[in-house]
Amino acid sequence: MALLALVALPAAASPATEALIAERNCMACHGPNGVSPVPLMPSLAGQQADFLTLQMILFREGLRQVPAMMEPARGLSDQQILNIAAWFAALPSAPKPDRGPRNEAMFQRGAQLSAARNCNACHLPNYAGRANVPRINHQREDFLVHTLVEYRDGLRVGADTQMNGLMHGVSNEDIRAIAHYLAHRE
Ligand code: HEC
Numbered sequence: 560m561a562l563l564a565l566v567a568l569p570a571a572a573s574p575a576t577e578a579l580i581a582e583r584n585c586m587a588c589h590g591p592n593g594v595s596p597v598p599l600m601p602s603l604a605g606q607q608a609d610f611l612t613l614q615m616i617l618f619r620e621g622l623r624q625v626p627a628m629m630e631p632a633r634g635l636s637d638q639q640i641l642n643i644a645a646w647f648a649a650l651p652s653a654p655k656p657d658r659g660p661r662n663e664a665m666f667q668r669g670a671q672l673s674a675a676r677n678c679n680a681c682h683l684p685n686y687a688g689r690a691n692v693p694r695i696n697h698q699r700e701d702f703l704v705h706t707l708v709e710y711r712d713g714l715r716v717g718a719d720t721q722m723n724g725l726m727h728g729v730s731n732e733d734i735r736a737i738a739h740y741l742a743h744r745e
């Protein structure tokens with residue numbers, strides 16, 4: 560029995576992966592359990608593994624340029640990235656611990672804008688994402704605003720340019736409503 564359990568252990572949960580995550584301090588910035596209590600810092604818990612893998616490769620190659628992510632991603636092998644991504648993807652997703660109250664008018668406006676712009680076509684109706692399309696529910700509101708503005712203004716380079724095109728011409732006010740809606744869904 561014990562041997563079977565050992566064989567069934569996914570590679571991602573190996574002590575080597577956990578040691579690597581500890582050594583590179585991922586949790587110090589992204590939060591204990593991968594749910595971020597830090598302003599502008601994205602949560603990683605329950606994020607799609609393929610999306611995490613792609614983003615880590617973009618950071619490692621210097622294509623998505625975030626100074627804070629240069630050291631953590633430096634020199635990781637593809638296999639190490641796959642293991643780290645699977646490890647964070649397996650953590651339970653949750654809203655940020657100090658999520659503020661819902662502003663009903665803003666929430667409804669955000670819901671309408673998201674429906675009109677078909678965000679759920681790719682991110683799925685529950686906004687949990689799929690494969691290389693990220694989970695965007697339970698994400699921090701301030702990070703969502705920040706990153707949607709960056710897509711719009713061409714400051715965030717993704718694995719593709721879909722999000723840059725989709726955010727073209729969207730006002731700051733509409734972005735704030737969309738982020739409020741996404742962050743306050745269950
Ligand atoms: C010094 C703080 C810091 C450390 C340590 C750190 N990160 Fe980050 N990470 C950031 C910041 C800041 C961002 C947000 C960048 C932005 O504004 O787009 C980020 C973004 C990310 C993203 C993109 C998430 C998304 O939703 O777009 C991933 C994936 C990620 N980090 C993984 C990791 C992993 C894995 C580790 C450990 C190997 C790690 N980070 C260590 C600061 C850090």
Ligand code: HEC
Pocket residue numbers: 601613673676677678679680681682691692693694695698703706707716717718719721722725737
């Ligand atoms: C055609 C498919 C598609 C549609 C429609 C779409 N997205 Fe995305 N979205 C993606 C993909 C793919 C990514 C990852 C891109 C990358 O590599 O940066 C992404 C990334 C994001 C991110 C970054 C999340 C993170 O953790 O870094 C946010 C936020 C987001 N989308 C919000 C939205 C919103 C809001 C809408 C509706 C206005 C929308 N998306 C519509 C495909 C789509």
